[in-house]
Amino acid sequence: MRFYIACENEILDGSATDVYFTRTYKILKAKGVRKKVRMEFHVMRLPKGYEWAVYAGLEEVLYLLKDKPVTVYSMPEGTLFKAGEPLLIIEGYYDDFALYETAVLGILRHYSSIASKAARIKRLAMDKTILFFGLRAVHPVIAPMVDRAAYIGGADAVSGVLSEKYLGIKPSGTMPHALILVFGDQREAWKAFDDVVEPSVPRIMLVDTLFDEREEALMAAKLLGDRLYGVRLDTPSSRRGDMRQIVEEVRWTLDVNGFKHVKIVVSGGLDEKEIVRLRDIVNAFGVGTSISMPPSVDISADIVEVYDNDAWRPFTKRGKLPGAKQVFRKRPGLNDIVTLMENPGEIPSGYTPLLIKYIDNGELVRKPPTIEDIRRYVIEQLREVPEPSLE
Numbered sequence: 001m002r003f004y005i006a007c008e009n010e011i012l013d014g015s016a017t018d019v020y021f022t023r024t025y026k027i028l029k030a031k032g033v034r035k036k037v038r039m040e041f042h043v044m045r046l047p048k049g050y051e052w053a054v055y056a057g058l059e060e061v062l063y064l065l066k067d068k069p070v071t072v073y074s075m076p077e078g079t080l081f082k083a084g085e086p087l088l089i090i091e092g093y094y095d096d097f098a099l100y101e102t103a104v105l106g107i108l109r110h111y112s113s114i115a116s117k118a119a120r121i122k123r124l125a126m127d128k129t130i131l132f133f134g135l136r137a138v139h140p141v142i143a144p145m146v147d148r149a150a151y152i153g154g155a156d157a158v159s160g161v162l163s164e165k166y167l168g169i170k171p172s173g174t175m176p177h178a179l180i181l182v183f184g185d186q187r188e189a190w191k192a193f194d195d196v197v198e199p200s201v202p203r204i205m206l207v208d209t210l211f212d213e214r215e216e217a218l219m220a221a222k223l224l225g226d227r228l229y230g231v232r233l234d235t236p237s238s239r240r241g242d243m244r245q246i247v248e249e250v251r252w253t254l255d256v257n258g259f260k261h262v263k264i265v266v267s268g269g270l271d272e273k274e275i276v277r278l279r280d281i282v283n284a285f286g287v288g289t290s291i292s293m294p295p296s297v298d299i300s301a302d303i304v305e306v307y308d309n310d311a312w313r314p315f316t317k318r319g320k321l322p323g324a325k326q327v328f329r330k331r332p333g334l335n336d337i338v339t340l341m342e343n344p345g346e347i348p349s350g351y352t353p354l355l356i357k358y359i360d361n362g363e364l365v366r367k368p369p370t371i372e373d374i375r376r377y378v379i380e381q382l383r384e385v386p387e388p389s390l391e
Helices: 008-012 019-031 058-065 093-125 140-153 162-167 177-183 185-195 212-227 243-256 271-278 373-383
Strands: 038-040 071-074 086-093 127-134 201-204 229-233 265-269 284-287 300-308 311-314 324-330 335-340 357-362
Touching: 019 357, 058 086, 058 093, 058 357, 071 243, 071 284, 086 093, 093 127, 093 140, 093 271, 093 300, 093 373, 127 140, 140 162, 140 324, 140 373, 177 185, 177 201, 185 212, 201 212, 212 229, 212 243, 229 243, 243 265, 271 284, 271 311, 311 324, 335 373
Parallel strands: 127 284, 201 229, 229 265, 265 284
Antiparallel strands: 038 086, 038 300, 071 086, 071 357, 300 311, 324 335
């Protein structure tokens, strides 16, 4: 028995790829064919209802490609983008990077899918807190990566213990129903949490395990008093009924009993529509599976230019637009102009290019920003775009 996971060296040496790329590499070497190309990574169509997505995963792609004989142009990680726009361009001899296409696509697709869903949730909640509780929906080997993608997309906190080691983010979380069931009494479990867990952790008690949510919320408030930061409602769908009415009842009961300071956190199978319906009466949301298992942002890769006779020549398969491209943007918003990279033509004032050079012939020439800076960049852009469509 074992964990069926690729190790870091297998990713870096190109082993984590599709067999048709190894065969392509073998054929090119056998026939002595070397062609300098530009390969463009882009999304031709976003998931239904998406008007934009978040570009994420660049840092890992740069880690994969640095020290290899390629040049890389890219949008900054965390950039909101639209369908049809180039996200990243790899320039070099194709046989030098053919084995890495699978890994690059896998990194960018997975990261961008999670980050985009987290960003949609955050855009709908905005000033309300989003706690990411989605690790139980993914293989544990990628837990730090999934937490990073969700955090970049706008989640205010993540629950993974390893995120402190890998990302420098202290994990957040309350308690599971299992703790209360093991004690057999919710008050004993709450008291034990308060006794044992370090004081810096907010006292947010789970209040839907054995009794009615309103009753348990009041029990927790009376037990902990001013030490109680909030109550979490994780009511299962089989008992939920109208969640808004439950929250209103809990809020009213806490308020009339002098516990207006107690915040309400709702979790359990939440998605965009539930966020919108509850955001005016809930202080924070715990969101898991809908972010961990999001619609796929299908990034694809195509050669769009070849180097012939000392010049770049636009050349690609049918159905795609030939020529390496640049995106110019004027903020606020996503006011974009897509041009050829080599011959952009006249660009109106106020527009700046988004694709910038990160690797020059294997040398990293631009240091990736911190995870906090990337998240801040995403939030800034979210404030400039309309709320996502829920149709």
